[in-house]
Amino acid sequence: MPCNCCEIENNTFTEVEAKANLRDYRRRGPAKQTRLILAAVRSLGLKDAALLDIGGGIGTIHHELLNDVAREATHVDASSAYLKVATEEAKRLGHEAQVKFIHADFTDVADELPQVDVVTLDRVVCCYPNFRELLKAASSKSRKAIALTYPRETWYVRIGLKAINFFQWLRNNPFRVFLHSVNEMEALLNAEGLEKVSVKQLLIWEMALYRR
Ligand SMILES: C[S@@+](CC[C@H](N)C(=O)[O-])C[C@H]1O[C@@H](n2cnc3c(N)ncnc32)[C@H](O)[C@@H]1O
Numbered sequence: 369m370p371c372n373c374c375e376i377e378n379n380t381f382t383e384v385e386a387k388a389n390l391r392d393y394r395r396r397g398p399a400k401q402t403r404l405i406l407a408a409v410r411s412l413g414l415k416d417a418a419l420l421d422i423g424g425g426i427g428t429i430h431h432e433l434l435n436d437v438a439r440e441a442t443h444v445d446a447s448s449a450y451l452k453v454a455t456e457e458a459k460r461l462g463h464e465a466q467v468k469f470i471h472a473d474f475t476d477v478a479d480e481l482p483q484v485d486v487v488t489l490d491r492v493v494c495c496y497p498n499f500r501e502l503l504k505a506a507s508s509k510s511r512k513a514i515a516l517t518y519p520r521e522t523w524y525v526r527i528g529l530k531a532i533n534f535f536q537w538l539r540n541n542p543f544r545v546f547l548h549s550v551n552e553m554e555a556l557l558n559a560e561g562l563e564k565v566s567v568k569q570l571l572i573w574e575m576a577l578y579r580r
Contacts, residue, residue, distance in 0.1 A: 373473035377446035377495070380543040381425070386453040389426045398428050401517045404568045404575035405490050406432050408515045411566070411577070418484040420444070420509050422474045422502075423492030427454030427467070434463050442484065444470045444477060478505035489516040491573070494529075499548040500556055507560035507578075514562060514578045519547055525572055550574070 392399070398406060406429065409419075416439040421429045423445055430441035445451045451469050458467045470477060475498075487510040493499045507514060519525045529545045536543055554564055554576075562578035569575075 373496070374446045374448075374471065376543050378448055379541070380495075381447035381450050383449040383452065386426055386447070386449045389450075390453050390457060393426060393428055393431075398432060400570055401573035401575060402428050402490050404570070404573075405429060405488055405515045405517060408566055408568075408575060408577040409433060409486055409488065409513070410437060412437075412486065412513055412579075414438075414485055414512070417486055417512075418442075418482075420481065420484040420487045420506075422487065422489045422506055423495065424454060424488070424490070425450045427457055429488050429490060430467055431457060431461055431463065434461075434466055438466075438486075440466045440468075442468045442470065442481060444472055444474045444481075446471070446473050475501050475505050478509060481509055483509050483511050485512045486510065487514045489514070491517050493518045493548055493553065494545050495543075497544070497546055499546070499553060503553060503556050504560060507557055507562055510562070510580065512580055514557065515575065516578075517573045517575045518550070518553070519545075519572055520569060520574045521547060521550055528572075550576075 414437050417437050419438045419441040421443045424443040448471050451471050455469050458464050487506050496502050529547050533544050557578050562580055564576055565579045566577040
C-alpha cells in the first residue's frame with residue numbers, strides 16, 4: 369500500500385465526505401474520540417507547542433489546539449480532498465499562517481520533517497496496513513508525546529470491520545480497514561521510548577496517550 373496509499377485514500381476520503389465531516393464539526397464540534405485526543409494533549413499542560421497531525425482529515429485537532437496549546441502545526445494527509453477542506457477551514461479561522469499542509473503518505477515524507485512536541489493520529493492506524501512503519505516514523509518525530517485513537521479489539525468491532533472489508537471487496541475497492549493488535553502497537557511505542565500514561569475507551573474507539 370505505501371506506494372499507492374494516496375490514490376487509495378483519495379478515492380476513499382472524497383470531497384463529499386470531507387464536506388459532510390466539516391458540517392458535522394461546525395454543528396456539533398469535535399467527534400467524541402477526537403475530544404479524547406484533545407483532552408489528552410491539553411493534559412500535558414503545554415504552551416506554544418509544535419504539533420504534527422498525521423491523517424488529520426478536516427483538521428479538527430489543529431483547528432482546536434491552535435486556540436490554546438499550539439503555536440504551529442503540520443498536517444500530513446494522503447487525501448487531497450480532506451486537505452483542501454482543512455486548508456479552507458484553517459483560513460476561515462485565521463490559522464493559515466500557522467499550519468503547514470502536506471499531501472503525502474506520511475511514511476514517505478517523515479524523514480524530511482522536523483521533530484515536534486506532540487504527534488497525533490486520530491483514526492489513522494486502522495487505515496494503514498503497516499502500523500509498524502507508520503508508528504515508528506510517527507514516534508521518531510515526537511519529542512514529548514503521541515496521542516492516537518484506534519478501534520478496540522472487541523468481538524463486535526471485529527465483525528464490523530470484517531463486514532466493511534467484505535463490502536469493499538464486493539465493490540472492487542482496494543481500501544481496507546485494519547484491527548491492529550493494541551499490545552503490539554504498545555510494544556513498538558515502548559521500544560521507541562514512549563510509555564502509555566492514559567487510556568480511554570468509547571464503544572468502538574480507544575484513545576491512548578504516550579509520553580516520552
Ligand atoms: C478515517 S480518516 C480520519 C480523519 C481524521 N483524523 C478524523 O478522525 O476525522 C483517516 C485519515 O488518515 C489519512 N491517512 C491514512 N494513512 C495515511 C498515511 N500513511 N499518511 C497520511 N495520511 C494517511 C487518510 O487520508 C484520512 O484522511
